[in-house]
Amino acid sequence: MRATFPHMGNLYISIKAMLQYLGVDVVIPPPSSKKTLALGVKYSPEFACLPLKLNLGNFIEARELGADTIIMAGGCGPCRFGYYAQIEHAILKDLGYEMELIVLEPPERHASELMVKIRHISGSRSWWQVYQAVRFGFQKARTVDDLEMNVFYTRPRELTQGNADAAYQEALKLIDLASNPAELKESRSKAAMIMKRVAMDEKKPVLKVGVIGEIYTLLDPFSNQDIERRLGSLGVEVNRSIYLSEWINDHIFLGLAKGLRSKKEACSAAHPYLRHFVGGHGQETVGSAVNYARAGYDGLIQVFPFTCMPEIVAESILPVMSKDYSIPVLTLIMDEHTGEAGLMTRLEAFVDLLDRRKTVKEAL
Amino acid sequence: MPIKVGIPRTLLYYYYFPMWKVFFEALGAEVVLSPPSTKRLLAEGLKNAVDEVCLPIKLTFGHVLDLAAKADLIFLPRIVSIEKKEYICPKFLGLPDMIRNLKGLPPLIDVNVNMYRNKSGAYIAAQEAGRFITSNHFKIWNAYRQARKVQKKYFRLLQLGLMPSEAMAVMEDRVRNEHLPEPQDINVVLIGHPYNIYDSYISMNIIKRLRSMGATVLTAEHVPEKIYKKCAACLPKKLFWTLGQHMIGAALYYLNRHDVSGMVHVAAFGCGPDSMTGDLIERYARAAGMPFLNLTIDEHTGEAGIVTRLEAFLDMVMWKKAIII
Numbered sequence: 001m002r003a004t005f006p007h008m009g010n011l012y013i014s015i016k017a018m019l020q021y022l023g024v025d026v027v028i029p030p031p032s033s034k035k036t037l038a039l040g041v042k043y044s045p046e047f048a049c050l051p052l053k054l055n056l057g058n059f060i061e062a063r064e065l066g067a068d069t070i071i072m073a074g075g076c077g078p079c080r081f082g083y084y085a086q087i088e089h090a091i092l093k094d095l096g097y098e099m100e101l102i103v104l105e106p107p108e109r110h111a112s113e114l115m116v117k118i119r120h121i122s123g124s125r126s127w128w129q130v131y132q133a134v135r136f137g138f139q140k141a142r143t144v145d146d147l148e149m150n151v152f153y154t155r156p157r158e159l160t161q162g163n164a165d166a167a168y169q170e171a172l173k174l175i176d177l178a179s180n181p182a183e184l185k186e187s188r189s190k191a192a193m194i195m196k197r198v199a200m201d202e203k204k205p206v207l208k209v210g211v212i213g214e215i216y217t218l219l220d221p222f223s224n225q226d227i228e229r230r231l232g233s234l235g236v237e238v239n240r241s242i243y244l245s246e247w248i249n250d251h252i253f254l255g256l257a258k259g260l261r262s263k264k265e266a267c268s269a270a271h272p273y274l275r276h277f278v279g280g281h282g283q284e285t286v287g288s289a290v291n292y293a294r295a296g297y298d299g300l301i302q303v304f305p306f307t308c309m310p311e312i313v314a315e316s317i318l319p320v321m322s323k324d325y326s327i328p329v330l331t332l333i334m335d336e337h338t339g340e341a342g343l344m345t346r347l348e349a350f351v352d353l354l355d356r357r358k359t360v361k362e363a364l
Numbered sequence: 365m366p367i368k369v370g371i372p373r374t375l376l377y378y379y380y381f382p383m384w385k386v387f388f389e390a391l392g393a394e395v396v397l398s399p400p401s402t403k404r405l406l407a408e409g410l411k412n413a414v415d416e417v418c419l420p421i422k423l424t425f426g427h428v429l430d431l432a433a434k435a436d437l438i439f440l441p442r443i444v445s446i447e448k449k450e451y452i453c454p455k456f457l458g459l460p461d462m463i464r465n466l467k468g469l470p471p472l473i474d475v476n477v478n479m480y481r482n483k484s485g486a487y488i489a490a491q492e493a494g495r496f497i498t499s500n501h502f503k504i505w506n507a508y509r510q511a512r513k514v515q516k517k518y519f520r521l522l523q524l525g526l527m528p529s530e531a532m533a534v535m536e537d538r539v540r541n542e543h544l545p546e547p548q549d550i551n552v553v554l555i556g557h558p559y560n561i562y563d564s565y566i567s568m569n570i571i572k573r574l575r576s577m578g579a580t581v582l583t584a585e586h587v588p589e590k591i592y593k594k595c596a597a598c599l600p601k602k603l604f605w606t607l608g609q610h611m612i613g614a615a616l617y618y619l620n621r622h623d624v625s626g627m628v629h630v631a632a633f634g635c636g637p638d639s640m641t642g643d644l645i646e647r648y649a650r651a652a653g654m655p656f657l658n659l660t661i662d663e664h665t666g667e668a669g670i671v672t673r674l675e676a677f678l679d680m681v682m683w684k685k686a687i688i689i
Binding site for chain 1: 413414416417442444449450451452453454455457458460461462465476599600601603604605631633634635636637638639640642643644647660
């Protein structure tokens with residue numbers, strides 16, 4: 001079995017760690033690129049959302065590298081993601097690519113359904129080893145998230161542009177290379193050292209923007225045109241409503257790991273505006289928007305793929321919230337046609353607007 | 365004066381209106397229905413909804429705004445789930461919240477209809493909705509019982525091959541003594557969300573057009589629940605959208621019927637479930653060698669474009685039939 005899985009930002013670091021810890025032969029698809037997208041767009045349904053198209057491109061490219069098994073997550077609706085794996089499998093089959101599909105999802109009838117699938121991946125390893133592997137993957141996810149938060153802080157304050165990103169990439173590589181928990185501990189402190197070496201102007205006034213929206217376009221820099229880095233270089237400190245480790249904690253560990261933000265906070269904050277969950281991260285988007293506004297952020301940017309249903313609901317509700325808390329919201333919709341220049345212009349204009357608002361507010 | 369309850373003529377109106385009407389009337393309210401969709405209603409909806417929502421939701425905004433001046437309450441339930449372990453679509457889940465902030469609306473009856481865990485969700489919703497009008501529990505129970513009876517009759521009429529408007533006419537005794545339509549030479553299956561294909565304005569009157577071009581139109585609503593569910597069960601994973609499952613199950617059923625000559629799929633631009641189920645149906649149709657036409661509708665759809673494509677499609681279907689015979 002040569003297993004592959006779709007890309008979603010830095011997700012590959014923790015999944016790879018987990019699978020390799022179990023001794024599975026892993027094929028990482030090449031990083032998402034224009035080619036990946038072109039392949040995905042060519043074979044996907046026209047109105048499918050962007051993540052599906054990129055997933056499909058990833059699988060096709062991974063197959064060229066010799067992968068024969070796909071490991072995918074699933075769900076039970078109402079967001080389309082729950083049916084991704086089946087549609088992608090049907091498309092690959094029609095293309096003549098025979099790949100085995102293992103979907104890890106909440107079991108329909110009995111918990112044993114899921115356990116059989118995990119057994120299939122882990123082979124003869126014991127459940128204790130599976131537990132250790134998942135734990136190791138989660139630790140990596142947390143480390144990567146800490147690193148991301150660090151770079152969000154460093155980027156707008158760096159003295160020489162590009163230093164923070166170079167350090168971030170170097171640190172990511174270190175963490176990716178760690179092959180067991182002891183090494184990871186070492187890499188973590190090394191990564192922190194690397195990030196510390198970036199020269200910063202701590203006193204520089206920066207704007208604070210919360211980025212909210214759909215998980216894939218938030219976590220995957222290719223699909224959101226690297227919005228966080230662009231904002232950073234415009235002098236904006238970014239915070240994101242979803243981090244990978246928080247998602248894993250909420251959905252897979254059912255909130256057992258302590259010390260992370262949970263979706264419950266976001267959902268309860270959304271209540272005056274959106275009183276029911278709408279699938280995906282729709283309610284979390286509205287709730288995080290409220291939380292960011294309360295925390296004194298200067299602006300919000302909502303990012304989601306074109307035709308994403310839960311986020312469209314959130315988008316229709318955000319203007320009311322934006323008025324109540326008087327916080328500007330910019331909605332950016334990503335699809336295969338999103339152009340770099342158009343995005344840059346809008347981001348610059350939005351940042352200018354926030355800057356002016358802040359100056360006026362401080363002068364009063 | 366009785367309380368006026370406004371019901372928009374969109375979305376699940378095509379499934380549940382007879383039930384809702386009887387329910388509210390039995391409680392002593394007057395039911396006000398929004399007029400059939402028009403250009404003006406859609407324009408009103410377009411002005412007030414965000415650009416990204418799909419056509420039927422934009423139209424709903426228009427219908428609700430039209431009712432604002434006519435009704436004391438607007439019935440706009442949050443339909444989470446109408447089948448066990450299934451959902452409708454995220455936009456149905458957020459609909460009352462999306463509409464609540466429009467200006468000048470009367471109070472909304474925004475009860476949650478949630479049968480995700482069990483069927484009793486329907487009665488709970490009815491109780492909550494009834495409380496807007498009366499506090500008499502027995503009256504609500506009785507109204508609900510009557511409504512269920514009517515609903516059963518309505519679904520039976522649909523399964524006989526009537527379209528919702530015809531079935532409603534039968535229910536309300538509005539049928540004039542007309543000739544029954546002659547059986548036509550070809551059967552065309554029309555698959556799509558009920559609120560798209562049965563709304564004669566946004567579907568450009570597709571049912572009437574197909575009939576006048578000499579086709580008998582079959583829809584998903586004509587297939588009994590047991591049959592479409594059985595057909596949908598052959599999917600690799602159970603579909604969690606009730607309407608999507610209905611459409612795909614019915615499509616699979618019709619694909620196995622020898623008297624069906626073509627299939628037309630109507631999707632709203634940007635519809636999430638349609639993008640997946642439509643693709644699956646197309647794959648199955650191709651594998652079965654069934655002529656397949658996919659029509660995407662939005663607020664810019666031109667009538668001429670639809671007519672041309674339908675004509676071309678029917679020509680193709682007839683040629684194919686002639687060759688085989």
